[in-house]
Amino acid sequence: MLRNTYILFGIFVVVSLLEPAFLFLSAIYLKPPAIILSHLTHIGGLITSIVALLALRLSGISLSQIGINFSSLKKAIKWSSVAWFLIGAVLGVGMLFVPDGAVKVTSVGTIIKFYLFVGLPEELLFRGYFFTWLFEFFKLKVTAKRAKVIALVGSSLIFALSHIPQRLLVAKMALNLGLVVSLVKVMVDGFIAGWIFMRTRNIWFTGIWHGGVDNPIFSLSGHKDLTGWVVTLVYLGVAEALRRRTEEQVGK
Numbered sequence: 001m002l003r004n005t006y007i008l009f010g011i012f013v014v015v016s017l018l019e020p021a022f023l024f025l026s027a028i029y030l031k032p033p034a035i036i037l038s039h040l041t042h043i044g045g046l047i048t049s050i051v052a053l054l055a056l057r058l059s060g061i062s063l064s065q066i067g068i069n070f071s072s073l074k075k076a077i078k079w080s081s082v083a084w085f086l087i088g089a090v091l092g093v094g095m096l097f098v099p100d101g102a103v104k105v106t107s108v109g110t111i112i113k114f115y116l117f118v119g120l121p122e123e124l125l126f127r128g129y130f131f132t133w134l135f136e137f138f139k140l141k142v143t144a145k146r147a148k149v150i151a152l153v154g155s156s157l158i159f160a161l162s163h164i165p166q167r168l169l170v171a172k173m174a175l176n177l178g179l180v181v182s183l184v185k186v187m188v189d190g191f192i193a194g195w196i197f198m199r200t201r202n203i204w205f206t207g208i209w210h211g212g213v214d215n216p217i218f219s220l221s222g223h224k225d226l227t228g229w230v231v232t233l234v235y236l237g238v239a240e241a242l243r244r245r246t247e248e249q250v251g252k
Contacts, residue, residue: 005059009133012055013158016125019047021165028169045117052125059133066128067202075242076204083209083231083238088218090230095220102221110215119211120204122159126190127197127206131155148198156190189213192232199243209235 023044027037063069095101134151160183167173167182197206212231219227
């Protein structure tokens with residue numbers, strides 16, 4: 001399946017690291033019109049999607065292999081609806097115990113922006129391509145279990161490193177321990193995304209979780225981190241339910 005794509009894999013690693021830097025530096029120094037700046041996230045998402053699809057195509061990884069088909073999309077929508085119902089219920093109860101707590105609902109525009117142009121494109125590249133490539137490569141050399149661990153760590157590391165330009169150029173973080181801590185947090189998110197993808201083999205579902213962590217449909221005002229963990233824990237549970245249901249259907 002890999003078709004001797006070692007060099008291509010390295011090229012796409014470099015591209016994934018340089019593409020955000022190019023995008024942000026272009027916005028800073030070329031000073032494009034305001035309408036382009038307002039759609040920078042959308043442009044970045046489209047570029048990431050193109051890079052991911054090209055990488056998958058050249059590496060011989062089929063879209064169905066990572067859960068890009070109509071059946072997987074229906075499952076992702078169905079089980080994500082279950083997840084968000086549970087998340088809303090948990091946050092609604094939590095609101096009763098948090099001082100001045102209130103559940104906020106994210107706008108449709110923000111949902112489209114962060115789910116379709118951030119969550120899904122990034123998962124398509126980092127889990128759909130990098131995780132799958134690493135797993136397929138190393139499972140020929142070590143046990144499948146170890147291959148999954150290597151793929152999980154490798155794809156999460158690349159994911160974290162790709163966020164350096166955003167931290168330096170947009171968030172204006174200094175080269176200090178704070179930057180390292182921030183990247184470690186991103187890597188943890190990469191581990192979680194990799195686990196969800198590994199259990200479900202559904203990039204749609206993983207991408208919706210990613211968008212939900214960045215900008216949840218429901219959130220507890222003033223408690224971003226708490227909301228993020230609620231979203232993640234619920235999604236991890238629902239991912240297991242999706243995996244078991246899929247296995248039951250395959251076994252029939």
